[in-house]
Amino acid sequence: MPSFDPWVWVSALLTLAIFSFLYKDNPFYKIAEHIFVGATNGYAVTFYWHNVLVPRLFNPLFQGHQLWYIIPLTIGILYFTRFIPKISWLVRIPIGITIGYFTGIAIPAGIEASIIKQVGGTLLTSENFARWNAGPLGIVWSIILFIGVLCVVSYFYFSKEHKGVLKVTSGIGIIFIMIGFGAAFGYTVMARVSLLIGRLQFLLGPWLGIIR
């Protein structure tokens, strides 16, 4: 029993407009795509205003009379000097502050999460053997992982020609990389297919009423 809710029909028609790209790039697809960008940004503006600019800046400044909020306000306004040629260099002040702070917090965090903890997870220790909870087999898996990581790192070593030992280790390394890519490939296929199933469930279900 097809639905009579106008919104369901709007959603269904927009879905079909996007699917029409499969046949060829056409005006319906272009209209739907531009509606998407417009709606996305219109939705975002709502939250910039209601969640941040009003409660975090205008209220404390104008109602709460906390005058020092003038500082973040003025630095923030400097962003817009970008459109005024004569003083457009001022935009570098807010950019410099934000890039500086976020680069600063990234350095120690990246080292700990992506180097130290990853080394810790690869070391041959009894704790890591037990992590596989496969009993004595855990030792074998840990050793294979250990060798695999070393070989993959050697593949991305650029200061020496891939000859002799380095040729062997990078040869093993590329095998691990390719098996890893294969696994990622398999999961990505599942991901793409799941998204299509989700849309067909909508068209068959809420729109046409063929399935529950």
Next chain:
Amino acid sequence: MKRTLPLILLMIFGGFGILPFFIPHPKIQNIDSFLRNDLLLILYAFALVLGLGSLLHVHVNKIKHRGQNWQYSWILIVTFIVCSIIGLFGGVSGTGPLPTRIGNFPFDIQTIYLRVEVPLGSTMFALLAFFMASAAYRAFRARSTEATLLLTAAFFVMIGILPLGDKISHHLPSFAQWIMDLPLVAGQRGIIFGIALGALATELKIILGIERSWLGGVE
């Protein structure tokens, strides 16, 4: 002055970013939370508004100069204006001054999100399943030993993670899980080390003012 002041600010705030990781003392932590929750939060909000400005700027120019597909830019701008008005004046959950329903036909921002944005966004990516299928037939070849290894591992994972794999043999799902737990982790971890070191190099070059491309980022 035009270059040194921003670079000095960058280095100072870079330091403010690194220190709280190592120094738990409240004197540093309080400065850090002030910077984050008051100064940077508002700067971020302005940057978001600026991003919006440049998007509209591009499309307005497209219309003015009759750029390619300029007619569709009108649709983008009109949709943006309508949605912003509904959102700004209708309120986050349709409780603002602007009425957001006619009879029992709601058009508050959440309904527009669920009925317009969600179908468009998810269908855009659902297309990829079709392109995946045709690429599988026309492009994915076992053209080299690496590609053959890749497709074989993909085959075992694609079957292993499904209930079908479990039916074929109980070892298949655990073999697929083993591929994820071991060779994938070894391959990815090696790549992660490279990316982490590369990121560290880039971040150090930025913070110490060696890499200055962001300064030139002004049209």
Next chain:
Amino acid sequence: MLLNFLLLTVGIAPPTGVRAYDAPDDGGGVIIMEWQLSSDDAILDGYEIYRSGNAQDFEKVGYVGKGTNSIEDETEDGKKYYYKVTALKDTLRAYSEISLPAMSSAQWINRTKLNVLLAMLILGSIILYFVFGARKGKQLFIRKIAGLQAIDDAVGRATEMGKPILYTTGLESISVISTIASLNILGEVAKKVASYNAKLINPHFDPIVYTVAREIVKEAYNTVGRPDAFDEGSVYFITDTQFAYAAAVDGIMVREKPATNFLIGYFYAESLIIAETGASTGAIQISGTDAIPQLPFLVTACDYTLIGEELYAASAYISREPLLLGAIKGEDIGKLIIGSLLIIGSILGLITKFPVLNFFK
């Protein structure tokens, strides 16, 4: 019944070994209280924690279930606190002795993060040593990336067949590393195209990247000494929306039938659409990206793929640009350090009882 009778007469054993100390490596305001479980722990309801400023009048500040032997108490810095713990069973209580006084305080250095500080200083100084060295003109060796040979052969093949070469720099802006690397390689390809008098097609997604690419290709024709042969139409901007760009590039592949396609830069899901059409036209395809999710598809659809860092190394090899060269050499030493840490750490971890993992927690 018998159990309760016994309890009433004999009573329950109190917790022992009460110890209170300032929580380490924190911003202050926390005292940690520890004790040995009462020997009757199994039948207890739990433990009550009492605190006092002068070891006389105590007030209850906490309660934990049985089997727990520590608690974190929020306190004022600089004030002395005495603690005691009681084992609790219905109305029966057994008090422990009073702990020595403790005072919470803030620390200026978090010792659990010293390993991160050490790593940051070592890796940082190595990378900077090579970057500054490279800027002072120090000769740094990088091996020729196998992919570069594949690029030369592919350009040669296209010129033999008199067919055009398609080059796309991906979907990211000028500030992204892989876009800059792609532009470096574009310069190299453009030099070969200019010298062999082949035809280059270079469609763009980002207007700023387009302007930079046009200068690079024009410059390539100058360096080869044929400034007049530069064709304005070979480098152009198409669109800045993802799928429209993919559809447009597919159209060029089918119409112009390029013999070689270069897909080098940062890509998203549309790389699949472009690589598929390229493969179906029978062109030789060379890709290079650090967009990990796209690599599996590009490896199977293209004849050669530069994987992640190989792209950075190829662009450094070509451009000899000090900042790039110095960074890659510094990162190589970083990889040596990580490799040796893994080997030495594992040996220590296996042979001795040295708690190696604590350094990597």
Next chain:
Amino acid sequence: MNFIDRLTTINRKIIYLVLAIVIVIPLIFPSPQKVRVMAPVEKLFNAVDTIHEDKALIINFEYDPQSQPEVEPMGLAVLRHAFKRRIKVLVMSLYVQPLGLAKSALDQVVGEINAESKSNPDSIIYGRDFVFLGWQPGFYIPILGMGESITNVYKTDYYGNKTDTLTLMKQTKNYNNVELLVSLAVSDIPIYWVAYAQNRFGLQVGAGVTAVSAGDFYPYYQSGQFTGLMVGMKGGAEYEELLATRLNIHKRRKAGETLSSITFAHLTIILLIVIGNVGFFIKRRKR
């Protein structure tokens, strides 16, 4: 046009049609699939199941319309689990786009439970059992800020109420009062929770991700940085299975229903790769 030529030049539109049919048929004639639960999902389920009643669970909704079909079943499953165990839940997003989907998932699950509940204690009350914090910009600002004070980052919640007036927020000051954070994301955002929140405040992090980024997550799961991982539709189906077997929650299994379609789609794509390669190798030997 002998068989080989026809084999190697199937029109693209036909392939699209075949894929669509292969997916639609199992949707119209569903056949329930037995789901085998693997370790990463079970670990996440146990982590959520063992949350003490004085601690809260933060669910970070970070999937957007593009990945809604794949990750939403996980969100619904974790919400049903938490509310069934009376675990206190805080919901937030680091970007604006996921907010609408977080709200619709919350409305659905809370509506389901309150429709069946008779008395006040066993229904889900806003402000007591869960709070929808909404969104604040700056990405790292909420991730780090919630380590010191959640109400300082989210001064107002999604609906505009002042957060420090809500009872649940009075007892949930920062990560010390949070036992687990589950990040349901489309990209590698959960890794930022590990790199910034876990490293600095010791927060326990679990993740539910699209299958596209599965490769990025297993190294962080294997090293113990993630206490559990759901990947793609299969991960959602496994969690739904645990909800049914462990807590006999029998709601519509959105993820489980798609498994037979996914199976046929995978078989089709494998077949297409095989056919493509057979044609490719025969042609190459001829040349």
